[in-house]
Amino acid sequence: MLSKGTRRLPDPLLLGFCLAGAVLLTFIAMPLVVTVGKESPSAIFGALQDPDVRSAIATSFGAALIATALSLAFGIPLAYVMARTRFPGKGVVQSIIDVPIVIPHTIAGIVLLVVFGRMGVFSGQMDALGLKFEDNLLGIVLAMMFVSTSFVVNSAREGFEAVDERLENVARSLGSSRGSAFLTVTVPLSLSSLVTGAVMAWARAVSEFGAVVIIAFFPRIIPTLIYEKNLHEGLAASMPVAALLILVCVGIFALFRTLTAVWKNRLEER
Amino acid sequence: MISVESLHYSAGKFNLSDVSMQVQDGETLVILGPTGAGKTVLLELIAGFRRPKSGSVSLNGRDLTHLPPEKRSVGFVYQDYLLFPHLNVFDNIAYGLRAAGRKSEEVRKRVRELASQLAIDHLLERRTRNLSGGESQRVALARALITDPLVLLLDEPFAAVDPNTKEKLMRETGRILESQQKPVIYVTHDQTEAVDMADRIAVMNEGKIVQTGLPGQVFNEPKSEFVASFMGTRNILKGKARRDNGLTSVDVGGVVLLSSVAIDGDVHVTIRPEDILVSANHLISSARNSIKGRVTAMREKGSVVLLTADCGVELTAAITRESLGELQLIIGDEIYLTFKASNVNLF
Numbered sequence: 001m002l003s004k005g006t007r008r009l010p011d012p013l014l015l016g017f018c019l020a021g022a023v024l025l026t027f028i029a030m031p032l033v034v035t036v037g038k039e040s041p042s043a044i045f046g047a048l049q050d051p052d053v054r055s056a057i058a059t060s061f062g063a064a065l066i067a068t069a070l071s072l073a074f075g076i077p078l079a080y081v082m083a084r085t086r087f088p089g090k091g092v093v094q095s096i097i098d099v100p101i102v103i104p105h106t107i108a109g110i111v112l113l114v115v116f117g118r119m120g121v122f123s124g125q126m127d128a129l130g131l132k133f134e135d136n137l138l139g140i141v142l143a144m145m146f147v148s149t150s151f152v153v154n155s156a157r158e159g160f161e162a163v164d165e166r167l168e169n170v171a172r173s174l175g176s177s178r179g180s181a182f183l184t185v186t187v188p189l190s191l192s193s194l195v196t197g198a199v200m201a202w203a204r205a206v207s208e209f210g211a212v213v214i215i216a217f218f219p220r221i222i223p224t225l226i227y228e229k230n231l232h233e234g235l236a237a238s239m240p241v242a243a244l245l246i247l248v249c250v251g252i253f254a255l256f257r258t259l260t261a262v263w264k265n266r267l268e269e270r
Numbered sequence: 271m272i273s274v275e276s277l278h279y280s281a282g283k284f285n286l287s288d289v290s291m292q293v294q295d296g297e298t299l300v301i302l303g304p305t306g307a308g309k310t311v312l313l314e315l316i317a318g319f320r321r322p323k324s325g326s327v328s329l330n331g332r333d334l335t336h337l338p339p340e341k342r343s344v345g346f347v348y349q350d351y352l353l354f355p356h357l358n359v360f361d362n363i364a365y366g367l368r369a370a371g372r373k374s375e376e377v378r379k380r381v382r383e384l385a386s387q388l389a390i391d392h393l394l395e396r397r398t399r400n401l402s403g404g405e406s407q408r409v410a411l412a413r414a415l416i417t418d419p420l421v422l423l424l425d426e427p428f429a430a431v432d433p434n435t436k437e438k439l440m441r442e443t444g445r446i447l448e449s450q451q452k453p454v455i456y457v458t459h460d461q462t463e464a465v466d467m468a469d470r471i472a473v474m475n476e477g478k479i480v481q482t483g484l485p486g487q488v489f490n491e492p493k494s495e496f497v498a499s500f501m502g503t504r505n506i507l508k509g510k511a512r513r514d515n516g517l518t519s520v521d522v523g524g525v526v527l528l529s530s531v532a533i534d535g536d537v538h539v540t541i542r543p544e545d546i547l548v549s550a551n552h553l554i555s556s557a558r559n560s561i562k563g564r565v566t567a568m569r570e571k572g573s574v575v576l577l578t579a580d581c582g583v584e585l586t587a588a589i590t591r592e593s594l595g596e597l598q599l600i601i602g603d604e605i606y607l608t609f610k611a612s613n614v615n616l617f
Contacts, residue, residue: 166352169319172339173346174366174417184369188356267356 032246039243047240056225057248063137063221064205067144068198071152076194079156080182084165097153100146108146109214116142117215139216144205151201159193160186192264199256206249222249271295272316272421272453277325279315286311286477289325293421293453301457302464302488303474304500309457310349312474313423316455317344329420340369345419345452349426351410353398359409360394366417380416388412388446403431404439411443415450422447424456428463440466461501465489473497490542493617498540504576504586505546507539517558517611525582528558529614537616545613546587548577549606550597558611561585565603568594579605 036044047053082094100108115121116133126133133139163186171181187194209223217224222245229238272293279286286308293299301309314320316327318339326335334342353362360381367377385391390408393401401409407427414422427443428436444467447454458464464471465485472482473496481493492498498506509522511533518529520539527539547553553560563581570576574588577599585607589597599605 164352166319166348167354169314169317169339170346170348170352170413171354171365171369172319173317173342173344173419174413175340175369176365177340178338180369184365185354185356189354 032250035239036243036246039240043240044244044247047244050241052220052225053241053244056220056222057245059137059140059219060206060221060223061252063140064144064148064202066141067148067205068152068202070141070145071149071201072194072198075149075152075197076156079153080160080186082153082157083160097150100148100150105147105208105210106214109143109211112139112142112146112211112215133215135216135218137216137219140212140219140221143211143215144208147208147211148201148204151204152197155193155197155200156190159190159197162193163189192260192267195260195263199253199260202256203253272327272329272455274316275326275328277312277315277327278323279311279320280323281311281320284308284311284477286315289477289479291455291472291479291482293455295453296448296451297469298447298454298456298467300464300468300471301455301474301479302459302461302468302471302500304459307459307474308477309459309474310425311477313346313425313455313457316421317346317423318342343417343420345414345417345422347407347410347414347422347424347427349429351406351430353401353406353409353413355398357398358394359390359396359398359401362398362409363394363412363416365413370417381412384412384416402435404435407431407439407443411446415446420452422450422452422454424454426458427456428458436463443467461489473500475500491615491617492540495538498538498617503540504543505539505541507583509537509539511535511537511616518616520614520616522583525561527561527614528611529616530611531614531616533616540615540617541585541609541613543576543586543588544574545609546585547608548587548589548593548597548599549608550603552606553608555608556610557608559614560606560608562604562606565599565601565605568599568601579607581607 078097082090082097103111113120113134116126116139117123118134120126131138133142167185167189168178168181171185172178176184206222209221209227212221213224213227220228226238226242226245229241274289274291277286277289289312291299301312303309311320315322318334318337322335326333328334329342329344334344353359354365357365363381363385364377367380372380381394382391385394388408388411390405390412393405393409398406398409407430411427428439431439440463456467458467468485470482471485471488472479473488474480475496481488481497483491488497489501492501492503495506507522509520509527511518511520511529513532513534518531518533520527520529520537522539529539547555547557552562561581563579563585565577566580566584567578568575569578570591571588574590575594576586576588577594578584578586587607597605
């Protein structure tokens with residue numbers, strides 16, 4: 001039996017795990033905090049006045065938003081099929097969905113260039129359609145989508161799998177078509193997974209550099225801008241911009257997270 | 271009337287084979303069987319959630335076999351009710367009307383009407399997760415009834431209700447079903463519930479309907495060892511039957527019993543414990559079977575005592591506590607068991 005004294009001590013295992021966790025958290029947070037802390041607020045604000053910086057922010061966020069929207073449009077149907085059906089080769093399909101996570105991102109850029117580039121296999125068709133990917137916003141969207149779409153599909157699949165298929169059966173017995181059962185029952189019940197997948201995909205897209213820079217150096221996205229500044233003007237010149245972008249990215253991500261959390265809470269209270 | 275014709279279905283190792291049945295308007299057919307017999311699968315086939323390999327389902331002469339669930343007009347209540355968790359009670363019940371594009375005025379009126387009929391009008395604004403088992407069952411039933419389906423399929427509707435509420439709910443549900451005058455197919459694994467709710471019972475085992483009949487028939491005249499033991503019959507014996515002067519004599523291992531069932535050869539014998547009379551002396555009566563034995567066990571069960579005697583074969587009789595008191599029996603006492611030839615069921 002434990003005496004009173006020993007019971008008051010924190011669990012040694014949990015204590016050890018907390019310490020290990022703290023090391024990791026410090027490792028993530030410290031460089032960010034130090035970088036931002038080194039810059040004066042006026043220098044950070046100054047960076048925001050730079051039209052190049054502003055346009056990079058707009059390009060990054062805008063392209064990531066389009067990429068996420070496209071991922072949702074194509075990924076949700078795929079996720080539903082994966083959640084609801086069994087077919088031969090399903091493992092292969094799931095592997096294809098996961099491939100972008102394991103492929104180094106510069107290689108992702110190369111393969112996209114091979115297919116969609118000026119000299120790519122479909123260059124003739126793309127030209128005929130008036131589509132230009134190299135050094136164009138379209139190329140950025142493509143690269144971002146390639147590296148982030150797995151998050152949408154996998155998260156949506158998990159969400160759909162968690163909805164009892166028999167709820168859809170009941171909806172259909174009450175006169176809903178399969179599509180309307182999907183929209184009125186399955187989607188509302190898996191909405192939080194869908195939103196989480198979208199936020200993760202968007203964040204992944206915003207942070208992408210390797211794939212994007214290979215297919216489209218211009219228009220510059222945030223990572224390209226920082227890379228270029230660091231290369232040509234040195235660390236000192238790139239730091240205020242980096243600090244600003246840390247604040248913007250973390251700020252927006254935190255905002256998304258909070259909004260989703262609040263909204264999920266409200267859903268659960270209903 | 272709903273009619274199912276030789277339905278076949280298979281999924282993995284499970285096979286449903288040659289299931290046929292007809293249920294008239296206002297009739298309740300109870301599908302009774304153990305877990306895994308395929309009862310729910312059968313309902314899902316009728317509702318169109320699964321596709322049969324062959325066979326057909328038709329409703330009032332209209333072939334449903336190839337129609338999607340939404341075109342079948344079949345009301346379905348799952349055993350765990352499966353209320354839509356993102357909708358409150360009102361919106362759950364209203365779902366079918368909204369799916370049919372009814373005006374919100376009409377939806378409100380009809381939901382309120384039906385809810386008050388089922389005595390759940392006070393729950394309409396509630397969230398579904400705070401409902402009791404009985405309340406959920408009521409809401410699920412209302413949700414299924416609101417579209418006025420042509421047939422109702424109920425999958426173990428009282429499985430998730432506590433025993434105290436169950437009886438009351440069963441009575442009320444029986445009343446509601448009666449007022450609806452629809453064919454009802456009702457699934458359960460509980461024999462007492464089946465007898466209470468059924469106009470007819472179909473016993474199902476391993477994907478097949480093994481016996482169909484009136485509740486009394488299935489209970490008293492099981493046609494197979496499975497039905498007999500599943501219905502809780504205690505005295506199941508094996509023997510050889512021989513027709514003789516309008517009666518059948520069955521040798522069940524040294525003891526010969528007389529039965530009025532016309533059958534020859536190897537048979538199973540069942541005698542319900544309630545049909546056996548216990549006495550200290552040989553009874554003079556019209557009953558054709560009276561055999562001597564020794565009491566080997568006595569066990570109280572509900573209002574009766576199950577008395578087991580060794581008569582060459584082991585037989586169990588159910589007697590009331592009063593008659594046990596009058597007989598003053600103890601283990602080892604010599605007794606006579608008397609029962610009619612018409613109570614000796616053979617198959």
